[in-house]
Amino acid sequence: MQKISGGVIAPKGFRAIGVAGGIKISGKKDISLIISDGPCVAAGVFTENIFKAAPVIVSMEILKRNPTGIRGIIANSGNANCLTGEKGIEDAKKMAKIVEEYFGFEENTILVASTGIIGKPLPMEIIEYGIRKACEKIKQESSSTFSAEAIMTTDTKIKETAIQHISGLESFRIGAIGKGSGMINPSMATMLCFVTTDVKITQELLQKALKDAVEETFNKISVDGDMSTNDTVFILSSRKAEFSITKKDEKYELFYNYLKEVLNTIAMMIVEDGEGVTKVAKISVINANKKSIAEKISRRVGNSLLIKTMLFGENPNWGRILAAIGSAGENIKPEKLIVKVNDKTIFEKNTYIGYPNNDILKNKYINITIDLGTGKEEFTLYTTDLSYEYVKINAEYT
Amino acid sequence: MQKISGGVIAPKGFRAIGVAGGIKISGKKDISLIISDGPCVAAGVFTENIFKAAPVIVSMEILKRNPTGIRGIIANSGNANCLTGEKGIEDAKKMAKIVEEYFGFEENTILVASTGIIGKPLPMEIIEYGIRKACEKIKQESSSTFSAEAIMTTDTKIKETAIQHISGLESFRIGAIGKGSGMINPSMATMLCFVTTDVKITQELLQKALKDAVEETFNKISVDGDMSTNDTVFILSSRKAEFSITKKDEKYELFYNYLKEVLNTIAMMIVEDGEGVTKVAKISVINANKKSIAEKISRRVGNSLLIKTMLFGENPNWGRILAAIGSAGENIKPEKLIVKVNDKTIFEKNTYIGYPNNDILKNKYINITIDLGTGKEEFTLYTTDLSYEYVKINAEYT
Structure with a gap:
């Protein structure tokens, strides 16, 4: 196992960016975009809160419809788009659609996530502007760090990591960005974590690996005992590496341990950056x-x-x-x-x-x-x- | 229902006092004593924490052995006598014994309670001095307020109340003192509450009334979600009033509602005096x-x-x-x-x-x-x- 730089753009086939779209009054980055060169096999784990935020509901649906054809993730901070009713669902869908249309992707190819305050409608004019800005930018520049920065709320530190496995031709990489420092507890202890990999894997095994790894990492941290409405972990696999997993064999176990390592790194970053943490x-x-x-x-x-x-x-x-x-x-x-x-x-x-x-x-x-x-x-x-x-x-x- | 003054000395047959025995470095009152003129029918409800403090264990035993012959309560603040092993049990027994010997009461007639820091042995020399001082004092002076003051820890306000029921000759009174402002939660939400009454009642009905009333009052307040090791509610009945309860009839219901009112008053005082409470x-x-x-x-x-x-x-x-x-x-x-x-x-x-x-x-x-x-x-x-x-x-x- 080898730590490498690059975060979510370390695995083959991904670009990422973060821009200041204007949601945060501070002028800090608040729109995060991850795009893959081709269709990805994808999986997700979500909050168990009954009041799931609109992007959670929308992304669950997209993943169900198109689990092997995902092209990226659009996310914003500064507003959780939660408890926002039908309008919130439309807004979350629109966030995805802007990216899909901009790049000429098909429907149901972009996943959505939001984090921030609960109960306020998204400022859609600002968000549209921000998303288009991110789409423009990602063509010239790719930065996992900017992407990670743009999903921060009360976080004080950028959270990203990447590792690779090399054995002859059979290498693969996993990268991740995450955010979270309050409302950290029971079922999945982060607000957002986006994972990329280039491992060749089936959707079923990817979903299983993600679910089990979340159980062993994010579900074992707690800052305040409160459960978020927006918790989301996505994993996208570009399948561009040589390392191929088709069943629950040793290779699956190897990948699973690597994935756990990546999620654990983000989980520990979240605990250490918990709101007001000194211990x-x-x-x-x-x-x-x-x-x-x-x-x-x-x-x-x-x-x-x-x-x-x-x-x-x-x-x-x-x-x-x-x-x-x-x-x-x-x-x-x-x-x-x-x-x-x-x-x-x-x-x-x-x-x-x-x-x-x-x-x-x-x-x-x-x-x-x-x-x-x-x-x-x-x-x-x-x-x-x-x-x-x-x-x-x-x-x-x- | 009529509010009256006097706290635990409002019902017939009780005296109370509180003195500064020297446990609290501040010099504030820390030894609380309640004495009855004759044997009382008594009942208790205690913390469900596995790590019950020594006075809880000792008082449960005394109540079991002598539920109709209790003569009073000795309590200290500044030290919870919890996690103190065999020595703690001996110390709690000794606290009762000092009072019993001083007044020439029989064994198993004085209940014990402690509140304060966990895990430190009681400073028995200081406590012995304090208890004797309280025994001396109670002969000349009786004050529910002093008694209430002496069980305070982080409490900022004295908590006492009393009510009476009058209908012709059938009057009775109930009084109480209490303390608590942190470690307030699940099973019985006070650290200490001592109730006195002069109602004529059987031990079985008194125990039932107390248990049910605690469920409806102290178990419905929460400051920090933590469960104490020392939670204790005692009720002592001198049986000196005319009002007599022998079964679960209307008179029992009347008494039960009065008891609930008293416990609720103390419970609300505890919430309002919760540590650092502004709302x-x-x-x-x-x-x-x-x-x-x-x-x-x-x-x-x-x-x-x-x-x-x-x-x-x-x-x-x-x-x-x-x-x-x-x-x-x-x-x-x-x-x-x-x-x-x-x-x-x-x-x-x-x-x-x-x-x-x-x-x-x-x-x-x-x-x-x-x-x-x-x-x-x-x-x-x-x-x-x-x-x-x-x-x-x-x-x-x-």
Whole structure:
């Protein structure tokens, strides 16, 4: 596995750009465009929120109709096009259509995504102008970074990555851009992530790989426990590489691990760029008798305001971790429970020990390991602290 | 129903006091004592957290052994005596024993409660001194307010109330003190509440009334979604009033409603005094097909950080309410859903309307009504905003 530059334009057959279309009053980039040289096999995973934003509904439909003929993705930041009714659906369709018409693509070839504030109609005149500007620009210039920049909202850092596999002629590449820093939780923990690859793969296997990889990466991070209405992960394969996957064999496994690596990189960038984040905590619940219990406890601990504020305050109230574990109820056997913070045991044999040296909380990274001692299942959650800055960002976000 | 003064000493047969024993470095009151003239019928409801604090374990045992012979309650703030192992149990027993010996009561007649930081042993020398001081003091002076003051931690306001029922000779009184402002959530939403009454009632009916009333009051408030290790509600009846309850008749119903009123008063005081609270929101989910769904949605909305920060910021991102409702999944039918904020409809007929005049968020009290339109069940949650002050209090609490 080799890290390479280029983000979503690292795999063969893709161009990308981001422009300032005028949605963001700040004048920052807000229209993101990815285009492929030819039809792509594509897959998607979306928010499970009942109130799916219009672009989610429209893209699900496009993917269903034309899963092997996708030519690109158009996305905007600054407005989520969510809770916007029929008008929102029309607007999302129009975003795709402008690109399709500009490049002479057929219908149902461009996927759509939006991120930003909920409940306001898209300013379509501005958006049309911005999309046309992006279409013009992408003919002369291609930049994954600009494309990534244009989907940022409260994100403070650009999120892109790419890797390649080489073994003789059988090489392939995967690249991705992502955004997300609040409303990060349960079912798929990013707002947007666009992945490109040139691997030769069937649509069925691509969809399966994406779904499973999202489960193992984005679904294991949490900033605030809130579920977005716009969460979308797309993957587009140009199928221009030699590496060919036709069934669930070793080659599929290789690709799947690479894909997980790419999504995990973006997921960790999202956690580290969580709104107002000063600490990152890894919460591993191990030796549970059910995976669902391991997940419940890790989310209980990871989303506890008392633990989040403790991390922020560098204040060694370690007992709050036990209180959160204990609130998960009858599945806990205190006599079997072992809790460790950065490899030091703070609770064992039904006895609270505490942390010998509380300076540990000065670290940016905190590992909390919760060994239930009742089985073999586990779940790991990556989460953050809760700072004044989080409150400020979300109190003032309009 | 008539509000009266006196708190826990309003009912016949009780004395109360609070003193500064020296646990709190600030020199504030930290030892609270309630004593009855004779044996009381008593009942209790406790946290469901697996990690129950030592005084919870000890008091559950005392109540089991001697439910009709309780003589009082000894409580301290500044230290929760939780996660303190065998030593913690001994210390809690000792707290009761000091009072029992001082007054010449039998064993298992004094209930114990503690609140404060988790994971540190009680400073028993200081506590012994404080308890003896309280025992001395209560002989000369009786004050529910001092008693309430002595169980405060991050509370900023004293919480006490009392009411009486009068109809001819059949009068009775109920009084209460309470504390709580953080770790307020799922199963019983207060840290401590001590209730006294002089009603003539059997232990079985008293226990039932308390359990049901807690369900309808303390279990419907939430500040931060965290569950305490020390939650305790005690009720002591001196049985000195004429009003006598022997079965689940109209008189029981009358008493039950009065008890609910008392607990509700304390519960609302706790919400309003929630850590860093600037707003109080009432979230009513109505017309659900199951009560559990109504509760799930109200808790999802009430504990959403995005909604809490929106309330604090007075920032009209009403769409966040829909996003939180939508995250509760398949039980929501958008075409049947009606969402109102202070009686103005913000969502109806699958259409987001928003609030006509966003000044509403300047109010301290916000009513959110979520009509699912799928049945007859309902649940109401009282919750708060999330402010800089909440973060500060919990980041710095040691």
